[in-house]
Amino acid sequence: MSNQKPSLPRGTRDFGPDKMVKRNFIFDTIKATFQKFGFMPLETPAMENLSVLTGKYGEEGDQLLYKILNSRPHEARDSEKEKMRQDFNRLLTQNTNSPVLTEKGLRYDLTVPFARYVVMNRNEIKFPFKRYQIQPVWRGDSPQKGRYREFYQCDADVVGTDSLLCEAEIVLMMNEVLSKLGIKDFTIKINNRKILTGIAEAVGSPGKEGDLCVAIDKLDKIGREKVEKELEERGFSRESVEKLNPVFSLKGSFAEQKKVLSELFASSETGRKGLEELGQVMQLVEAFEIGNTHLEFDTTLARGLSYYTGAIFEVKAHHVQIGSISGGGRYDNLTGSFGMPGISGVGFSFGVDRIYDVMEELNLFPQNNFTTTRVLFSHFDEAALLYTLPLLKQLRENGINSEVYPEAGKLKKQLDYANSKQIPFVVLVGSDEMASGKLTLKNMQIGSQQQVTLEELIKAVIL
RNA sequence: GAGGUUGUAGCUCAGCCGGUUAGAGCACCUGAUUGUGGUUCAGGGGGUCGCGGGUUCGAACCCCGUCUCCCUCCCCA
Numbered sequence: 435m436s437n438q439k440p441s442l443p444r445g446t447r448d449f450g451p452d453k454m455v456k457r458n459f460i461f462d463t464i465k466a467t468f469q470k471f472g473f474m475p476l477e478t479p480a481m482e483n484l485s486v487l488t489g490k491y492g493e494e495g496d497q498l499l500y501k502i503l504n505s506r507p508h509e510a511r512d513s514e515k516e517k518m519r520q521d522f523n524r525l526l527t528q529n530t531n532s533p534v535l536t537e538k539g540l541r542y543d544l545t546v547p548f549a550r551y552v553v554m555n556r557n558e559i560k561f562p563f564k565r566y567q568i569q570p571v572w573r574g575d576s577p578q579k580g581r582y583r584e585f586y587q588c589d590a591d592v593v594g595t596d597s598l599l600c601e602a603e604i605v606l607m608m609n610e611v612l613s614k615l616g617i618k619d620f621t622i623k624i625n626n627r628k629i630l631t632g633i634a635e636a637v638g639s640p641g642k643e644g645d646l647c648v649a650i651d652k653l654d655k656i657g658r659e660k661v662e663k664e665l666e667e668r669g670f671s672r673e674s675v676e677k678l679n680p681v682f683s684l685k686g687s688f689a690e691q692k693k694v695l696s697e698l699f700a701s702s703e704t705g706r707k708g709l710e711e712l713g714q715v716m717q718l719v720e721a722f723e724i725g726n727t728h729l730e731f732d733t734t735l736a737r738g739l740s741y742y743t744g745a746i747f748e749v750k751a752h753h754v755q756i757g758s759i760s761g762g763g764r765y766d767n768l769t770g771s772f773g774m775p776g777i778s779g780v781g782f783s784f785g786v787d788r789i790y791d792v793m794e795e796l797n798l799f800p801q802n803n804f805t806t807t808r809v810l811f812s813h814f815d816e817a818a819l820l821y822t823l824p825l826l827k828q829l830r831e832n833g834i835n836s837e838v839y840p841e842a843g844k845l846k847k848q849l850d851y852a853n854s855k856q857i858p859f860v861v862l863v864g865s866d867e868m869a870s871g872k873l874t875l876k877n878m879q880i881g882s883q884q885q886v887t888l889e890e891l892i893k894a895v896i897l
Numbered sequence: 898g899a900g901g902u903u904g905u906a907g908c909u910c911a912g913c914c915g916g917u918u919a920g921a922g923c924a925c926c927u928g929a930u931u932g933u934g935g936u937u938c939a940g941g942g943g944g945u946c947g948c949g950g951g952u953u954c955g956a957a958c959c960c961c962g963u964c965u966c967c968c969u970c971c972c973c974a
Contacts, residue, residue, distance in 0.1 A: 441965085444965075444966090494971085494972060494973090495972090495973090497898095498972090498973090543974090571974085573973080573974090575972080575973075576898090577966090577967090578967075578968060578969080579967080579968070579969095580973095580974080581972095581973070581974080582974090585974065586974090587974065648971090648972095737973085748973095748974095756974095757972095757973060757974065758973075758974065759974070760974075761973085761974065783974070784974080785973090785974030786974085787974070788974055789974090812932095812933090814932065844931085844932090844933095845932050845933050845934090846930080846932095846933065846934070847934095848933090848934090849933055849934035849935090850934055850935085851934090852934070853934040853935055854934090854935090860933090860934085862932075862933080864932060865932095866932085874932095874933095876933075876934090878934070878935085881933090881934085881935090883933085
């Protein structure tokens with residue numbers, strides 16, 4: 435007999451019934467909102483060809499991809515085996531791809547598989563195409579608070595239009611979902627990739643917006659002097675750093691920040707375009723008149739994914755130490771790498787696992803009794819069990835969630851079962867009940883019992 | 898990838914300076930109650946002390962390695 439203790443891969447979790455009802459509450463809320471805004475569902479396989487996945491997430495992202503070993507390598511031909519050995523040795527020292535060893539990987543997000551789907555089905559798809567997708571993704575990150583190796587994303591994307599209305603509606607959906615879940619204190623940070631490019635250009639360091647953001651992002655944490663130092667370490671000239679002065683002192687309303695940036699962007703057309711786009715998105719959001727938009731312009735918002743080209747979003751919940759719970763942005767050329775240029779898209783994603791953690795920590799889950807069974811039939815022997823079956827069927831036909839204790843056990847055990855499952859009603863069936871035709875209905879909350887007919891039972895128990 | 902931390906029953910954790918048979922609470926099972934749960938009482942089952950090695954007469958405890966948990970940085974959902 436094996437004594438091996440069962441275990442779970444790092445960064446993965448089971449979700450028991452109590453967790454699942456809470457998770458489903460989140461999934462249902464998100465799904466309903468997506469559908470309300472006109473999005474249709476899509477599912478794609480857990481695994482994709484590596485050619486689809488690699489090169490889409492930047493260097494960091496590629497390193498975190500889970501690659502799947504080709505099946506049955508031991509059955510390969512000898513010549514292939516030699517190639518495998520060589521490639522494997524190379525893999526031990528460099529991060530290389532080897533089709534003889536691995537050609538598939540687990541999906542890293544839902545956007546790239548979506549882009550692949552769009553390209554492969556371009557003739558059937560009616561544009562603009564709005565789809566939502568709720569599936570797990572995998573990343574070989576080291577797990578920590580709010581970070582898992584398997585987690586769900588809930589994506590909604592629109593492709594085939596560059597209308598900024600899509601961006602505005604994303605802001606609306608973020609607001610709707612979070613407020614329905616009871617998360618009231620949060621910020622939707624918004625920026626535009628073109629503004630970042632503009633700043634890098636204006637400062638005389640085009641193409642270095644990534645380094646720029648990483649450093650500027652730390653302004654609050656480590657102070658201005660250290661940020662400037664870090665910028666120089668990252669290869670920015672003294673002159674460039676000095677030109678960043680206005681960026682460092684950015685504050686106030688969007689209009690005020692826009693003014694400062696406009697001056698900076700005198701020589702950067704890209705920067706001006708970014709500002710203009712952002713302004714329009716802000717305007718469109720306002721036009722929906724939803725009250726508090728939670729929207730905040732943040733020049734330091736960068737986001738790692740390399741495919742964003744326009745607006746970028748990130749949502750941060752307040753009062754909890756958990757990373758962003760939602761994020762997204764516009765990508766002008768995601769399908770371009772699959773040979774279908776000129777399709778602009780914008781999308782975003784909710785991180786259910788993090789939303790769950792936030793809600794748990796802030797105690798936001800409704801106190802509802804999540805038990806689904808309403809009535810349990812308990813019985814004393816085989817004859818009584820058989821007697822309950824047509825009654826059970828009748829209750830179910832009336833839409834009442836009900837079950838019968840499947841074996842003839844002690845009543846104590848059956849009641850204990852009902853109790854631990856928080857089932858509110860138990861119907862006792864034994865020789866007395868079968869003789870009289872009246873059922874004993876027990877209310878588990880207050881402990882009372884009464885004799886009832888089937889009709890009375892249904893009436894008493896129905897919601 | 899860098900750093901810190903943790904691992905003892907199903908769960909939460911005690912276990913002193915190395916000493917004889919490793920404990921508690923909760924949970925579970927049985928009985929008091931052969932047709933009545935959530936209260937009470939009595940009893941019971943459960944452990945390769947993360948794994949491998951070392952020191953020692955003797956290791957849960959000390960040393961080395963390794964894995965794992967959680968956390969920070971980086972990055973992200």
